[in-house]
Amino acid sequence: xxxxxxxxxxxxxxxxxxxxxxxxxxxxxxxxxxxxxxxxxxxxxxxxxxxxxxxxxxxxxxxxxxxxxxxxxxxxxxxxxxxxxxxxxxxxxxxxxxxxxxxxxxxxxxxxxxxxxxxxxxxxxxxxxxxxxxxxxxxxxxxxxxxxxxxxxxxxxxxxxxxxxxxxxxxxxxxxxxxxxxxxxxxxxxxxxxxxxxxxxxxxxxxxxxxxxxxxxxxxxxxxxxxxxxxxxxxxxxxxxxxxxxxxxxxxxxxxxxxxxxxx
Amino acid sequence: xxxxxxxxxxxxxxxxxxxxxxxxxxxxxxxxxxxxxxxxxxxxxxxxxxxxxxxxxxxxxxxxxxxxxxxxxxxxxxxxxxxxxxxxxxxxxxxxxxxxxxxxxxxxxxxxxxxxxxxxxxxxxxxxxxxxxxxxxxxxxxxxxxxxxxxxxxxxxxxxxxxxxxxxxxxxxxxxxxxxxxxxxxxxxxxxxxxxxxxxxxxxxxxxxxxxxxxxxxxxxxxxxxxxxxxxxxxxxxxxxxxxxxxxxxxxxxxxxxxxxxxxxxxxxxxxxxxxxxxxxxxxxxxxx
Amino acid sequence: xxxxxxxxxxxxxxxxxxxxxxxxxxxxxxxxxxxxxxxxxxxxxxxxxxxxxxxxxxxxxxxxxxxxxxxxxxxxxxxxxxxxxxxxxxxxxxxxxxxxxxxxxxxxxxxxxxxxxxxxxxxxxxxxxxxxxxxxxxxxxxxxxxxxxxxxxxxxxxxxxxxxxxxxxxxxxxxxxxxxxxxxxxxxxxxxxxxxxxxxxxxxxxxxxxxxxxxxxxxxxxxxxxxxxxxxxxxxxxxxxxxxxxxxxxxxxxxxxxxxxxxxxxxxxxxxxxxxxxxxxxxxx
Numbered sequence: 078x079x080x081x082x083x084x085x086x087x088x089x090x091x092x093x094x095x096x097x098x099x100x101x102x103x104x105x106x107x108x109x110x111x112x113x114x115x116x117x118x119x120x121x122x123x124x125x126x127x128x129x130x131x132x133x134x135x136x137x138x139x140x141x142x143x144x145x146x147x148x149x150x151x152x153x154x155x156x157x158x159x160x161x162x163x164x165x166x167x168x169x170x171x172x173x174x175x176x177x178x179x180x181x182x183x184x185x186x187x188x189x190x191x192x193x194x195x196x197x198x199x200x201x202x203x204x205x206x207x208x209x210x211x212x213x214x215x216x217x218x219x220x221x222x223x224x225x226x227x228x229x230x231x232x233x234x235x236x237x238x239x240x241x242x243x244x245x246x247x248x249x250x251x252x253x254x255x256x257x258x259x260x261x262x263x264x265x266x267x268x269x270x271x272x273x274x275x276x277x278x279x280x281x282x283x284x285x286x287x288x289x290x291x292x293x294x295x296x297x298x299x300x301x302x303x304x305x306x307x308x309x310x311x312x313x314x315x316x317x318x319x320x321x322x323x324x325x326x327x328x329x330x331x332x333x334x335x336x337x338x339x340x341x
Numbered sequence: 342x343x344x345x346x347x348x349x350x351x352x353x354x355x356x357x358x359x360x361x362x363x364x365x366x367x368x369x370x371x372x373x374x375x376x377x378x379x380x381x382x383x384x385x386x387x388x389x390x391x392x393x394x395x396x397x398x399x400x401x402x403x404x405x406x407x408x409x410x411x412x413x414x415x416x417x418x419x420x421x422x423x424x425x426x427x428x429x430x431x432x433x434x435x436x437x438x439x440x441x442x443x444x445x446x447x448x449x450x451x452x453x454x455x456x457x458x459x460x461x462x463x464x465x466x467x468x469x470x471x472x473x474x475x476x477x478x479x480x481x482x483x484x485x486x487x488x489x490x491x492x493x494x495x496x497x498x499x500x501x502x503x504x505x506x507x508x509x510x511x512x513x514x515x516x517x518x519x520x521x522x523x524x525x526x527x528x529x530x531x532x533x534x535x536x537x538x539x540x541x542x543x544x545x546x547x548x549x550x551x552x553x554x555x556x557x558x559x560x561x562x563x564x565x566x567x568x569x570x571x572x573x574x575x576x577x578x579x580x581x582x583x584x585x586x587x588x589x590x591x592x593x594x595x596x597x598x599x600x601x602x603x604x605x606x607x608x609x610x611x612x613x614x615x616x617x618x619x620x621x622x623x624x625x626x627x628x629x630x
Numbered sequence: 631x632x633x634x635x636x637x638x639x640x641x642x643x644x645x646x647x648x649x650x651x652x653x654x655x656x657x658x659x660x661x662x663x664x665x666x667x668x669x670x671x672x673x674x675x676x677x678x679x680x681x682x683x684x685x686x687x688x689x690x691x692x693x694x695x696x697x698x699x700x701x702x703x704x705x706x707x708x709x710x711x712x713x714x715x716x717x718x719x720x721x722x723x724x725x726x727x728x729x730x731x732x733x734x735x736x737x738x739x740x741x742x743x744x745x746x747x748x749x750x751x752x753x754x755x756x757x758x759x760x761x762x763x764x765x766x767x768x769x770x771x772x773x774x775x776x777x778x779x780x781x782x783x784x785x786x787x788x789x790x791x792x793x794x795x796x797x798x799x800x801x802x803x804x805x806x807x808x809x810x811x812x813x814x815x816x817x818x819x820x821x822x823x824x825x826x827x828x829x830x831x832x833x834x835x836x837x838x839x840x841x842x843x844x845x846x847x848x849x850x851x852x853x854x855x856x857x858x859x860x861x862x863x864x865x866x867x868x869x870x871x872x873x874x875x876x877x878x879x880x881x882x883x884x885x886x887x888x889x890x891x892x893x894x895x896x897x898x899x900x901x902x903x904x905x906x907x908x909x910x911x912x913x914x915x
């Protein structure tokens with residue numbers, strides 16, 4: 078059923094990364110991505126992999142959860158690996174089969190590629206997706222980007238939109254479910270017929286869904302007005318994000334990690 | 342004659358996930374043809390799951406649901422045909438309206454049944470009449486109507502399929518007293534004209550006491566009790582213990598009993614209590630009313 | 631008694647599809663005292679919700695006077711003045727889903743005070759107090775999506791009381807709830823009125839809720855057609871039936887008994903009172 082879809086991948090816990098300031102985590106993630114892309118020599122690859130393993134260990138997210146994200150992009154990984162194996166030309170020909178030549182360089186290249194993608198995926202998901210709740214992430218982004226308000230970028234409005242979207246996604250999923258059932262009870266059929274017929278069968282769902290979404294939006298706007306909402310100006314926050322020593326330590330570790338990978 | 346029979350029906354939500362939850366547990370019940378049965382139970386007691394099972398929107402994890410003696414899941418491919426026989430009106434059904442005109446919206450069900458346009462037209466008109474929707478409304482957009490009217494259009498949309506069993510989940514929720522009696526009036530009219538079996542899910546004991554002849558009480562995913570209004574409402578204390586409200590007038594009768602005035606049992610509508618009190622005020626034997 | 635809201639000759643209309651004015655409220659005159667609990671009763675579409683939105687200045691009246699604590703707010707207001715009105719007169723709506731903004735309960739309650747620019751530490755305090763008042767402390771870190779209708783509505787109430795209002799308007803706030811949720815919300819409303827002295831305007835078409843207030847104002851076709859204590863308003867049931875409304879079952883029964891010549895000078899609105907009176911009457915028989 079539709080409502081079984083879980084939103085985001087947040088995995089509640091109390092690890093170091095769970096406790097890190099979301100702003101710092103965003104910066105850490107960016108540092109990490111840069112570092113992974115900079116890895117070049119064998120040693121730097123080793124450090125990169127070791128670092129990622131350490132990251133997963135510290136986050137205390139079960140390995141099964143971390144690797145499960147793999148399935149969705151497995152195809153892309155295999156595809157790029159195969160491309161790399163067949164198309165990389167080098168000096169050490171391993172074997173050839175008709176027009177296909179496989180070189181040792183190709184294999185190494187593909188191996189590096191897979192390793193890099195794997196680290197990237199697991200590292201960022203541990204740093205951000207699994208250990209940060211969507212609301213903390215939105216909050217962190219808003220505050221991190223707040224200097225951009227000076228150049229009139231609607232940072233607050235963007236964050237508000239994200240928050241409301243996160244709040245209403247489960248509601249709208251439930252509503253879709255309900256409307257679908259109601260139309261099914263009137264004999265609507267969503268599974269038969271050709272593509273055009275099926276597209277047409279969606280009208281009885283989409284129209285009520287839009288009507289209700291607009292109605293909700295209107296009511297929410299009124300309710301927000303009643304609660305004195307008037308944009309980001311002069312607004313305070315209940316939770317103040319304060320960086321703790323832990324955040325600075327993590328930041329230094331990550332910088333060292335990045336510099337290490339680049340230098341070696 | 343039994344119209345619907347539930348045999349050991351259980352339903353599990355989110356099967357094989359950590360969120361697995363037993364919504365219904367071994368339900369056994371019979372619904373008589375032509376009766377109006379009220380289903381009561383507090384939120385989360387399994388009422389909504391039960392009505393979706395009856396309509397084939399959900400499939401029982403265990404057990405069987407028999408309509409006229411035949412398992413409704415005998416031929417899963419024929420499920421649509423079943424839905425035309427067992428019409429289900431959801432809570433706040435006005436949110437399902439989508440057509441350009443009231444008439445087209447009511448005709449959505451009949452059209453899905455593949456009826457000829459003459460037959461569909463006739464059914465739409467009948468359904469509109471049951472629900473007290475005048476001709477002048479038929480060409481209007483359903484979105485222009487008042488809340489109560491929209492509700493009636495949505496109910497007419499299910500009645501237009503002429504179901505043998507009409508199930509309504511909280512048909513009068515959120516409406517004012519006049520709106521409520523309009524809705525229930527329409528349902529009673531439909532039953533009188535077609536002889537259909539009606540099942541009403543409601544939180545309002547007053548409405549159940551007034552309109553239903555049988556009551557099914559759900560609690561914690563099971564049938565807690567089943568019987569006539571007399572049998573069920575005479576167990577007021579137990580009903581309250583499982584978190585249900587009893588009609589105000591029944592609470593009055595109970596308070597009187599505590600004060601030593603026993604008016605008798607089976608008093609749960611204003612009329613009942615009035616008749617019980619008549620002898621005291623007319624001095625006669627209470628026959629006059 | 632000090633008047634908190636004064637409405638004089640107020641009219642409101644909205645613009646129809648063809649640009650014509652469609653009148654909704656006609657010549658409304660209504661005073662509401664500080665600390666009073668007023669119920670506004672009327673059918674769907676009678677204009678009762680419009681009146682609520684006018685008091686809160688979500689809608690601007692066409693003409694007439696609207697004073698809150700002596701200050702005429704129907705006049706041109708600056709943004710700050712408008713915000714001040716909305717802080718003092720809070721509003722809770724019908725659908726609990728469409729008024730919660732945040733994905734975490736306590737973040738949502740903080741939304742109003744945050745908009746008012748209250749310092750962080752004080753917001754924290756207010757949120758905790760509000761959670762306490764509505765009895766939802768255990769759910770502070772929950773997502774609204776996990777709560778029942780009654781609980782969501784209590785969170786919406788907490789979000790309003792965290793702005794420290796003097797008056798709260800409940801626009802059919804119990805209409806979509808089950809009996810348990812209804813009871814939870816009504817008890818919370820009564821508590822706010824009794825313990826915190828907050829002025830309450832509750833809009834409803836549920837008769838058993840209406841008897842809980844100090845005064846009932848009946849609206850029909852955009853006009854005030856009746857007002858008084860619940861006993862007065864329910865004194866003649868047929869007048870309410872004519873308006874498409876109803877009376878509590880007990881009131882109906884006692885009206886019927888009165889027609890039989892029973893000695894019942896005033897109407898009865900609760901079952902406790904009814905049982906008391908009836909027991910005494912029957913003793914003499």
